[in-house]
Amino acid sequence: MKENSKPREISHESDESALDKENQAENKNAQNLGKLDLMTSQMTHKEDRTFFAKENVNPLTHAFDKKSTVHAGLGGKPVDPSRMAAVWDELMEIPRNQQTALYVHIPFCRNHCLYCGFYLNPVTAMSSKIYTDALIREMALDVDKKANTQYPIHAVYLGGGTPTVLDPWDLKRLLKAIRSFFPLANDCEITVETTVFDLNEEILSSALEGGANRFSVGVQTFDTTIRKNLGRTCDTDAIIKNLIRARDTDNAVTVIDLIYGLPGQTMSVWGKDIELFQSLELDGVDLYQLNTFKGSPLEKALNKGRLPPAATIPQQALMFKRGVSMMSNAHYGRLSMSHWGRETRERNLYNLLMKKGAPCLSLGSGAGGSLHGYGCFTTNRLAPYLTALETGNKPLAALMAYPEQRPVINSITGALEVGHLNLSGIKQKHQFDLARVCAPLLEQWEKVGLIRQKGDWIDLTVAGQFWQVNLAQALIDYCHKNS
Numbered sequence: 110m111k112e113n114s115k116p117r118e119i120s121h122e123s124d125e126s127a128l129d130k131e132n133q134a135e136n137k138n139a140q141n142l143g144k145l146d147l148m149t150s151q152m153t154h155k156e157d158r159t160f161f162a163k164e165n166v167n168p169l170t171h172a173f174d175k176k177s178t179v180h181a182g183l184g185g186k187p188v189d190p191s192r193m194a195a196v197w198d199e200l201m202e203i204p205r206n207q208q209t210a211l212y213v214h215i216p217f218c219r220n221h222c223l224y225c226g227f228y229l230n231p232v233t234a235m236s237s238k239i240y241t242d243a244l245i246r247e248m249a250l251d252v253d254k255k256a257n258t259q260y261p262i263h264a265v266y267l268g269g270g271t272p273t274v275l276d277p278w279d280l281k282r283l284l285k286a287i288r289s290f291f292p293l294a295n296d297c298e299i300t301v302e303t304t305v306f307d308l309n310e311e312i313l314s315s316a317l318e319g320g321a322n323r324f325s326v327g328v329q330t331f332d333t334t335i336r337k338n339l340g341r342t343c344d345t346d347a348i349i350k351n352l353i354r355a356r357d358t359d360n361a362v363t364v365i366d367l368i369y370g371l372p373g374q375t376m377s378v379w380g381k382d383i384e385l386f387q388s389l390e391l392d393g394v395d396l397y398q399l400n401t402f403k404g405s406p407l408e409k410a411l412n413k414g415r416l417p418p419a420a421t422i423p424q425q426a427l428m429f430k431r432g433v434s435m436m437s438n439a440h441y442g443r444l445s446m447s448h449w450g451r452e453t454r455e456r457n458l459y460n461l462l463m464k465k466g467a468p469c470l471s472l473g474s475g476a477g478g479s480l481h482g483y484g485c486f487t488t489n490r491l492a493p494y495l496t497a498l499e500t501g502n503k504p505l506a507a508l509m510a511y512p513e514q515r516p517v518i519n520s521i522t523g524a525l526e527v528g529h530l531n532l533s534g535i536k537q538k539h540q541f542d543l544a545r546v547c548a549p550l551l552e553q554w555e556k557v558g559l560i561r562q563k564g565d566w567i568d569l570t571v572a573g574q575f576w577q578v579n580l581a582q583a584l585i586d587y588c589h590k591n592s
């Protein structure tokens with residue numbers, strides 16, 4: 110449902126020849142669907158990669174032709190399937206020692222939203238009870254392992270798919286099981302991702318009784334016509350009513366996602382979306398750019414003229430700027446380049462931890478996490494997922510060993526996500542002179558208006574904020590090439 114949950118094409122430095130065909134297909138799916146695999150990217154290390162921005166153009170709208178990736182990072186190397194179980198057991202015996210997240214994947218949806226490349230299974234694919242039982246069995250598998258027990262968990266995220274398609278009773282017992290199996294920090298952020306459609310009394314009460322303290326609601330736009338075109342069912346009045354119901358529990362944070370650049374969404378509609386969000390006095394909002402994935406139902410519908418045109422990249426850039434300006438004028442706090450909070454109740458902790466490359470334990474069919482330098486992915490096929498658990502095994506589809514530069518990469522992506530990067534901080538922490546290695550790049554970006562350098566600090570301009578993922582990926586690739 111979120112931008113950061115969209116699948117992306119990846120390439121990595123790997124030798125997959127040992128994998129059999131089925132495993133290759135599954136690993137690829139798992140990698141594509143691993144929501145938390147922040148370190149994969151579309152990079153190819155080609156010599157001709159463009160690191161520098163265009164000159165003599167408006168940097169906001171034309172610094173680059175397109176976004177270079179969805180999440181900046183550097184690929185990893187897959188562990189041979191014959192060694193995965195043993196490597197996993199070793200990883201689970203190493204205690205964690207830093208802020209950590211737990212991601213739980215519920216891979217079912219009521220319908221397939223046109224723009225979403227993350228749809229996996231219809232809600233009828235498996236009973237709520239069977240899947241919830243399986244998740245609890247998966248938790249129990251590693252319950253005593255040091256990686257689970259020996260350090261607090263600071264953010265839990267139930268995502269998908271749509272976690273609220275579970276029966277209310279199952280949602281509550283799932284949340285309670287998480288709280289009993291894992292050492293959650295006293296101030297742990299516990300988010301349940303949901304659609305507007307599911308925000309009914311029963312689901313809200315069950316989630317709250319289970320311990321949820323944050324609802325992340327995929328609204329995308331309040332405009333009924335645009336929503337219906339995209340396969341979202343609720344109209345504007347129903348959205349408002351349901352969001353107010355969640356807000357008025359006053360027992361959890363309520364944040365929403367809005368997307369700019371949707372088919373038929375003019376600048377005026379976009380402005381109204383933000384105004385309406387602000388009028389509801391919810392706790393926070395993500396403003397995401399529409400990504401039209403190659404071969405997606407949305408791309409096909411647009412190409413066949415079945416939908417009004419979506420915004421071009423330069424138009425999206427102007428919509429981003431409008432959003433930044435409206436949120437700033439209304440005095441919302443900027444928690445990341447795409448997220449704002451109304452008051453201190455909203456922390457956006459899970460997303461910030463992911464951008465920093467924090468460890469993430471993961472559960473569920475199609476889930477992705479990371480632990481001790483490895484990306485971990487469970488199978489996205491329901492039958493093998495259940496079978497593995499019935500035989501007492503973690504349903505792993507792939508483990509990826511991340512490159513040794515990952516800590517530096519994490520520092521770069523985490524810093525640019527919040528709009529500023531401290532060069533001497535990176536040098537002290539990683540003994541890596543980013544300022545020296547990337548000097549030509551930083552100089553050119555400052556010249557064209559993407560960044561401002563003040564002493565040791567690099568601040569992104571509004572143009573740089575729009576192209577933040579390109580800048581992060583370019584820094585990573587440039588360092589990789591030149592150090």
Ligand code: SF4
Nearest residue numbers: 110218222225228270
């Ligand atoms: S509800 Fe729609 S946007 Fe959310 S995961 Fe399912 S198909 Fe995607």
